[in-house]
Amino acid sequence: MIDIHIMQRLALLAKQNGPLCVGLDTDPSYLPPAVIEAAGSREAAVLAYNKEIISLIAADKSACCCKVQIAYYEALGIQGLKAYAETLRAIKAAGLIAISDIKRGDIANTAAAYARAHFSGDFETDIITVNPYMGFDTLRPFTDYCTPSGGRKGMFVLLRTSNPGAADIQQQELKNGGIVLERVIDELNRQAAHFRSLYGKDCCSPVGAVVGCTQQDDATYLRERCPDVFFLIPGYGAQGGDAAIAAALLKKAGGTVNSSRAVLCAWQKDAALAAKRESGALRLNAIAASAAQAAIQMKNELVQAAAY
Amino acid sequence: MIDIHIMQRLALLAKQNGPLCVGLDTDPSYLPPAVIEAAGSREAAVLAYNKEIISLIAADKSACCCKVQIAYYEALGIQGLKAYAETLRAIKAAGLIAISDIKRGDIANTAAAYARAHFSGDFETDIITVNPYMGFDTLRPFTDYCTPSGGRKGMFVLLRTSNPGAADIQQQELKNGGIVLERVIDELNRQAAHFRSLYGKDCCSPVGAVVGCTQQDDATYLRERCPDVFFLIPGYGAQGGDAAIAAALLKKAGGTVNSSRAVLCAWQKDAALAAKRESGALRLNAIAASAAQAAIQMKNELVQAAAY
Numbered sequence: 098m099i100d101i102h103i104m105q106r107l108a109l110l111a112k113q114n115g116p117l118c119v120g121l122d123t124d125p126s127y128l129p130p131a132v133i134e135a136a137g138s139r140e141a142a143v144l145a146y147n148k149e150i151i152s153l154i155a156a157d158k159s160a161c162c163c164k165v166q167i168a169y170y171e172a173l174g175i176q177g178l179k180a181y182a183e184t185l186r187a188i189k190a191a192g193l194i195a196i197s198d199i200k201r202g203d204i205a206n207t208a209a210a211y212a213r214a215h216f217s218g219d220f221e222t223d224i225i226t227v228n229p230y231m232g233f234d235t236l237r238p239f240t241d242y243c244t245p246s247g248g249r250k251g252m253f254v255l256l257r258t259s260n261p262g263a264a265d266i267q268q269q270e271l272k273n274g275g276i277v278l279e280r281v282i283d284e285l286n287r288q289a290a291h292f293r294s295l296y297g298k299d300c301c302s303p304v305g306a307v308v309g310c311t312q313q314d315d316a317t318y319l320r321e322r323c324p325d326v327f328f329l330i331p332g333y334g335a336q337g338g339d340a341a342i343a344a345a346l347l348k349k350a351g352g353t354v355n356s357s358r359a360v361l362c363a364w365q366k367d368a369a370l371a372a373k374r375e376s377g378a379l380r381l382n383a384i385a386a387s388a389a390q391a392a393i394q395m396k397n398e399l400v401q402a403a404a405y
Numbered sequence: 406m407i408d409i410h411i412m413q414r415l416a417l418l419a420k421q422n423g424p425l426c427v428g429l430d431t432d433p434s435y436l437p438p439a440v441i442e443a444a445g446s447r448e449a450a451v452l453a454y455n456k457e458i459i460s461l462i463a464a465d466k467s468a469c470c471c472k473v474q475i476a477y478y479e480a481l482g483i484q485g486l487k488a489y490a491e492t493l494r495a496i497k498a499a500g501l502i503a504i505s506d507i508k509r510g511d512i513a514n515t516a517a518a519y520a521r522a523h524f525s526g527d528f529e530t531d532i533i534t535v536n537p538y539m540g541f542d543t544l545r546p547f548t549d550y551c552t553p554s555g556g557r558k559g560m561f562v563l564l565r566t567s568n569p570g571a572a573d574i575q576q577q578e579l580k581n582g583g584i585v586l587e588r589v590i591d592e593l594n595r596q597a598a599h600f601r602s603l604y605g606k607d608c609c610s611p612v613g614a615v616v617g618c619t620q621q622d623d624a625t626y627l628r629e630r631c632p633d634v635f636f637l638i639p640g641y642g643a644q645g646g647d648a649a650i651a652a653a654l655l656k657k658a659g660g661t662v663n664s665s666r667a668v669l670c671a672w673q674k675d676a677a678l679a680a681k682r683e684s685g686a687l688r689l690n691a692i693a694a695s696a697a698q699a700a701i702q703m704k705n706e707l708v709q710a711a712a713y
Contacts, residue, residue, distance in 0.1 A: 174527030220484030230538035232570015262540015
């Protein structure tokens with residue numbers, strides 16, 4: 098048990114708590130003005146809301162991890178990044194796994210600097226997302242942190258995103274057969290074989306993949322092609338993904354299904370809050386309770402669909 | 406004159422000062438321990454060194470811009486990002502153009518958050534680098550800032566990187582002819598046509614491209630294929646690029662040639678500093694003078710090679 102990496106710990110926690118990943122893409126515009134005013138600043142309100150949600154979902158065991166999208170915090174400048182760092186600490190302190198959605202990717206020394214930035218120091222996280230476009234040599238500084246001696250960290254490589262533009266590069270047909278993202282699949286399987294030699298065959302690979310929750314046939318195909326690769330599955334809830342597709346992606350090595358806005362903005366549609374919403378009297382604990390309730394509902398939907 | 410965008414201002418400044426871009430990828434390990442000790446912290450030393458170099462190259466008119474690689478500052482945490490923000494301010498205050506090498510890329514709302522993060526607020530810069538892998542719809546929130554009403558900012562899209570892994574995705578052959586990066590060329594040319602309608606035919610496109618400085622035939626081909634696209638050309642100096650290749654890339658719309666380590670670490674090979682280097686008595690102004698001297702030498706090499 099002490100010998101596993103963080104991705105395998107996530108896979109085990111997903112079995113216990115269900116596969117939901119709560120996305121803390123907490124844009125201040127998702128919060129009622131009264132909550133921001135009470136907190137004193139946008140970044141203080143974001144952090145307070147994040148902490149409240151983390152505490153509730155950890156108590157409810159409705160999620161296995163939180164994904165924090167760094168873009169929303171960068172957009173708030175230095176103070177926003179302090180809130181980002183504190184959010185990561187709160188996730189880990191609550192016993193959940195922290196995924197930093199940073200999608201970094203760069204060459205050699207620069208990739209090594211990004212790896213240091215997000216696997217140690219102020220912004221230390223459990224698992225990051227990475228962009229493989231510049232080539233598989235650019236993954237090396239990150240995979241070095243996934244080894245038993247390197248810190249047993251994890252990473253999700255972008256494999257199939259759920260936006261229309263996925264067709265522009267990822268899905269271009271190659272001269273020698275298949276589409277561009279098949280090259281990424283080959284690399285993921287090479288990494289899986291390598292890490293099997295380090296952690297044994299009962300562990301999933303610490304190098305997972307981001308696979309959007311949008312098309313049934315893609316989902317089935319990708320799941321078959323990467324049996325040992327744990328998936329991070331965005332696009333559920335607000336982005337229109339479907340529980341049946343998520344269920345297909347959750348087979349084999351499994352995965353975690355992210356929902357951000359449908360949780361963070363649940364208060365906007367919560368019938369029980371209608372009167373307070375209209376009078377502008379909403380407080381932090383009320384909107385966080387709506388978020389936690391939405392998380393429980395999504396967990397139940399996913400568990401049922403996946404017969405998890 | 407008042408109507409142009411920042412990329413065109415960079416193109417004009419490159420004509421005046423020469424095409425050198427000084428890369429402030431200032432890893433603390435590039436500095437003598439005595440300089441870090443005197444500054445009180447790694448991030449203070451990095452910032453002091455950056456400011457000294459910026460001030461010298463602006464006075465010497467040896468460069469048109471500075472490229473700041475954010476990874477090295479993220480690796481120093483919150484304090485590092487404060488030094489990053491101050492470095493950007495110092496570049497602009499010295500009358501040079503600031504390029505933020507951030508290589509971000511993400512969908513819809515997230516890309517919009519990154520655009521806000523780097524085109525406004527604490528981290529506001531002139532020009533950013535972006536990764537197009539997730540699709541061309543992901544560029545839109547950034548190009549919105551390049552319009553006359555959006556702020557006249559600029560961006561460089563990753564086109565051809567100079568690492569061996571460029572073969573893994575960028576150079577894969579497509580079923581319908583050409584290689585993957587030709588799809589990026591098509592998009593760059595669409596953007597150039599669009600912005601020509603906004604800024605007129607005498608401006609280059611505000612959407613430039615990153616083209617590594619490694620192979621002569623690639624260089625000639627890419628320059629021909631994107632005549633209106635200004636290039637950011639890394640890989641010169643420490644990465645082994647060649648002035649003749651840079652010269653090929655500098656034709657047509659032109660470009661700026663980045664050198665980072667060969668400038669930042671010039672003090673390590675400076676014969677005039679040999680005695681002080683051995684006794685550990687190096688001070689900030691001495692190592693910055695070496696850096697500025699290296700920049701002048703590189704500018705001259707480039708200007709000569711390009712008959713600029």
